[in-house]
Amino acid sequence: MPKIGIIYGMETTFPPAVVDRINSKNSGAFAEHVRIGGIRMAEPTGYRVIIDRISHDIEFFRAYLKNATLTGTLVINNPFWWSADDKFFNYALASKLGVAVPNTVVLPHKAHPPGTTVQSMRNLIYPLNWDEVFDYIGFPAFLKPFSGGGWKNVHKVHSPHEFFDAYDQTGSLCMTLQTAVDFDEYFRCYVVGREKVRVMKYDPKQPHHLRYVKDGKASSRQLHDRIVQDALTLCRALGYDINTVEFAVERGIPYAIDFLNPAPDADAHSVGEANFEWIVENVAQLAIDKAMSNEQPQVEYRWQHFLAGHPATKTAAST
Numbered sequence: 001m002p003k004i005g006i007i008y009g010m011e012t013t014f015p016p017a018v019v020d021r022i023n024s025k026n027s028g029a030f031a032e033h034v035r036i037g038g039i040r041m042a043e044p045t046g047y048r049v050i051i052d053r054i055s056h057d058i059e060f061f062r063a064y065l066k067n068a069t070l071t072g073t074l075v076i077n078n079p080f081w082w083s084a085d086d087k088f089f090n091y092a093l094a095s096k097l098g099v100a101v102p103n104t105v106v107l108p109h110k111a112h113p114p115g116t117t118v119q120s121m122r123n124l125i126y127p128l129n130w131d132e133v134f135d136y137i138g139f140p141a142f143l144k145p146f147s148g149g150g151w152k153n154v155h156k157v158h159s160p161h162e163f164f165d166a167y168d169q170t171g172s173l174c175m176t177l178q179t180a181v182d183f184d185e186y187f188r189c190y191v192v193g194r195e196k197v198r199v200m201k202y203d204p205k206q207p208h209h210l211r212y213v214k215d216g217k218a219s220s221r222q223l224h225d226r227i228v229q230d231a232l233t234l235c236r237a238l239g240y241d242i243n244t245v246e247f248a249v250e251r252g253i254p255y256a257i258d259f260l261n262p263a264p265d266a267d268a269h270s271v272g273e274a275n276f277e278w279i280v281e282n283v284a285q286l287a288i289d290k291a292m293s294n295e296q297p298q299v300e301y302r303w304q305h306f307l308a309g310h311p312a313t314k315t316a317a318s319t
Contacts, residue, residue, distance in 0.1 A: 002291040003046060005034035007061055008053035013268040014280065015053060021284035029291040031284075039064050044071040048291045051076045051283065053263045056083075056149075069297045074290045076283075080299045081239040082262040086147040088176050090238065090260050093303055097237055099230045100255045102179040103137055106146050113172045133177065134160060140180040145173050149261065151204075156180065181255045183248035185219060187227055188212070190264065190275070191235040191243045192282040193289075197228045200275055202246070212272050219249075227254050234259050239302035242283060 004022055008015040015033065022031035034050060045068045052075055055062035065079040088106045095101055108124055143166050144154040153173060155166035167175070188202040188211075201216020218224035231245040234256060244264035247254035266283075268276040 002029045002048035004029055004031040004049045004051070004287045004291050005045070005047040006031065006051040006053065007034045007036070007055070007065075009057060011053060011267060013276070014266040017268075017276075017280045018051065018284050018287070021280050022288060025284070025288060027288045027292065029288050031287070036061070036064055039067055041067065042071060043067075045073050047073050049074045049076065049287050051287055052079065055079055056262050069299065072297060074295060074297055076241045076287065076290070077243070077262045078239060078241070078298070081302065082260070085238060085260055087144075087258070087260050088146040090234075091176075091178075091256075093237060094234060094256050094259070097233050099233055100253050102181055102255055102257070104176050104178040105133055105137060107133075107167070107175050107177060109172050109174055110167055110170045111172045130160065134163075137177050137179050139163075142178045142180055143167060143170070143175055144178065146176045147174070147260070149258075181248040181250045181257065183250050183255075185223075185249035187218065187247045187249070187254070189227060189231045189245045189247070190279050190282075191231050191240065191245060192279070193241055193286045194232065194236045196282055197231050198275065198278050198282075199224060199227055199231075200271075204246075209270050212270070212275060214272060214274075223249065223252065223254065230254060230256060231259075237303050241286060 006015050006018060019031040019033060022029060029048070034047070047068065050065065050068055050073055052061070052065055055065050062079050062083060065075045069075050069079065088104065091101045091104045108121070108128070112118070112120065140156055140158045141163070142154060142156055143163065145152070153170065155169075157163040157166055163177070186202050186204060188200050190198040190200070199218065201213035201218075203211050203213055218227065227247050230247070234245055235243050238259070240262065242262070242264065243259060244261040245256060246258040248257050249255070265271060266276065266279045271279070
């Protein structure tokens with residue numbers, strides 16, 4: 001009987017719900033909570049599928065999952081794919097795919113990363129042409145890490161003065177500066193299996209437990225359909241089996257704001273009962289389908305086709 005495992009951290013609702021749902025289906029696959037000790041190199045895990053909810057935070061688990069992939073386990077999400085990404089790269093890729101994204105620049109570290117000196121930065125233009133950066137981005141803007149999540153170290157700035165005050169606090173973090181979208185609608189989308197999308201109205205200005213708007217819908221069917229298509233386009237290019245894609249809508253254009261979420265929030269208390277049921281059911285079924293399939297692990301990157309400089313199929317601001 002194929003085994004499905006799940007590894008996780010502080011979550012208390014989603015992992016047990018997925019395990020119970022898989023085991024309730026009598027599909028021929030069995031699910032359990034993974035237990036890990038010392039990892040022997042190139043040793044099979046015994047799992048056909050592992051659902052990963054924690055390796056983005058803990059490198060030990062990422063090492064375990066890469067070794068698992070090497071020995072034949074299908075990992076959701078593939079640790080080679082998501083750990084090769086960062087938010088700046090993803091924005092650049094989205095622009096090549098024709099998905100609307102705000103203007104974004106990546107900035108040098110404010111402080112030297114540990115173990116480096118001024119000599120390590122000898123290829124850096126100094127002083128930087130900040131006027132050129134500000135002309136491209138405009139204000140207001142968001143200063144945020146080029147790889148990170150949970151709104152950590154994110155600053156909204158309205159002027160060069162505010163920018164430099166915030167930038168001075170970032171230390172050795174690598175940061176991006178991005179044009180702020182003056183949105184009138186905002187959506188967070190679950191994408192599962194690169195096929196199924198749940199569009200959820202979302203209010204990032206509210207406390208965490210109130211951000212998901214119950215029964216919220218897009219203002220038009222056209223907007224809804226474009227959000228679904230853009231979410232699928234991104235996740236198929238990036239190779240994510242599970243992801244969330246956030247869109248800020250300004251003047252009818254959905255701008256992709258955040259789509260590097262290899263273990264997206266799926267807590268029943270924050271996403272709400274209906275959204276929780278949807279994500280539990282679809283992740284459980286995805287894991288079963290993979291466990292019962294002949295699929296083999298893959299390590300080539302889904303986005304590698306675009307490294308050859310192939311043009312996008314549509315302009316980023318098209319509607």
